[in-house]
Amino acid sequence: MRRLASLRRARTIPRAVIGLTTALAVVVMAAVVLGIDRGSATRNPALDSEIKRADGKLHLTASQWGTLTVKPVEQHAFRSEFRTEGKIAIDQNLSTRVFAPYAGRVTKLMAAPGDHVQKGQLLFVIAAADSVDAQKDFLVALTSRNKAASQVNLAQIVERRMSNLAKDKAASQREWQEAQANLTAAENDSRSAEIALEAARNRLRLVxxxxxEIDAFEKTGTLTPDAPVYAPLAGTVLQRKVGPGQYVSAGAGDSDPAFLVGDTSKVWVVAYVREADVAKVRIGERLTFKVMTRPDHVFETRIDYVAPSIDPDSRRLLVRASIDNADGLLKPEMFASVTVVTSEGAPTPAAPLEAVIYEGSIARVWVVGDDQSVELRQIRLGQSDGRLIQVLDGLRPGEKIVTRGSLFIDRMTSSQG
Structure with a gap:
């Protein structure tokens, strides 16, 4: 029995050893396989064969060159400029506010906003008591003038008669002199009456x-309360602040104008300059702007006015420029995106924005050599115009740089490192 048990133990030991050996072999094979996979994940033999380092330069294959875009460094003048906001405004030298000359009620409206009117065209009519008073004064002055004219005629007749009688010794010299004095006084009264009549006539013109109309009124003498108001200049009715039957006050005062008429063939672009940029602004500097109705079109003019002081509320400096608007595209109160060009600048090397690779504050580009190699070069940048960026140091005009695909080269070199 003891011998049988020992035989059984002898058979069991080799089986355990065989199982352990098999497990170790499986682990070793797995490690080998994992090691191969990990190496293939970190190394790319294709890249090793396509990119070779020589004196710090990279040599690319023909297929890799096909994925890149290369452009020469060009010369470009970068302007010194700043941007701000602004608006389109009416040229106040070509517009006027129209007020009612007398207080009264509006009886007729002959023009609407947007209408083009000529100088002297009727805008509106008001019924004004002052108009009646002016007509009364004119009638009184007219009567006085006519009376003075009659007195002159009578004095002339008497003077001529006394002159003849004095020559014939039928009248004394004293009587003739009195007739002459009366004639002179009548003529003076006539001149005063004429002046008073002209003053009354001018008052009617002011109404x-x-x-x-004055000549017709002089003949008929018919009083009317109507006081017409005419356009003082040719232009467009930009605003109308009165309606039919509305009572309006006389003169400007604190009230709004009844009409605003202006010539919009020329308008102002008004810009509001930040306090930090005030020292850069001068009369005659170039100003460009865009409006939302034509976002792709750049309007250009020059500054012709700079305000003498900063607005205390907005802390901005007002500047403006005139611009032709014959086509009527620019409407008053339109928003404008304004750029003030303070210096045109000299041509300097420039690179496309997409060619520059940034690493923190450091900027680099891939420069293409004559042997079709590429090398990474650090550059110092300046201004940008949205398409190109100024290169202050590191590139010369005519050198070729990689624009599209520069990041692709960067990733390839990083994967090799």
């Missing part, structure tokens, strides 16, 4: 009466 809005035309010379033709």
């Amino acid at each position: 809005g009466k035309t010379d033709a």
Whole structure:
């Protein structure tokens, strides 16, 4: 029995050893396989064969060159400029506010906003008591003038008669002199009456009466409360602040104008300059702007006015420029994106924005050599115009640089490192 048990133990030991040996072999094979996979994940033999380092330069294959875009470094003048906001405004030298000359009620409206009017065209009519008073004064002055003219005629007749009688010794010299004095006084009164009549006539003109209307009124003497108001210049009705039957005050005062008429063939672009940029602004500097109705079109003019002081509320300096608007595209109160060009600048080397690789504050580009190699070169940058960026140091005009695909080269070199 003891011998049988020992035989059984002898058979069991080799089986355990065989199982352990098999497990170790499996682990070793797995490690080998994992090691091969890990090496293939970190190394790319294809890249090793395509990129070779020689004196710090990289040599690419023909297939890799096909994925890149190369452009020469060009010369470009970068302007010194700053941007701000602004708006389109009416040229106040070509516009005027129209007020009612007398207080009264609006009886007629002859023009609407947007209408083009000529100088002297009727805008509106008001019924004004002052208009009636002006007509009364004119009638009184007219009567006085006519009376003075009659007195002159009578004095002339008497003077001529006394002159003849004095020559014939039928009248004394004293009587003739009195007739002459009366004639002189009558003529002076006539001149005063003429002046008073002209003053009354001018008052009617201020009320809005035309010379033709005054002449007709002089013949008929018919009083009317109507006080017409005419356009003082040719242009477009930009605003109308009165309606039919509305009572309006006389003169400007604190009230809004009844009409605003302006010539919009030329308008202002008004810009509001930040306090930090005030020292850069001068009359005559170039100003460009865009409006939302034509975002792709750049309007260009020059500054012709700089405000003498900064606005205390907005802390901005107002500058403006005039621009032709014959096509009527620019409307008052339009928003404008304004750029003030303070210096045109001299041409310097420039690189496309997509060619520059940034690593923190350091900028680099891939420069293409004559032997079709590429090398990474650090550059110092300046201004940008949205398409190109100024290169202050590191590149010369004519050198070729990689634009599209520069990041692709960067990734390849990083994967090799």
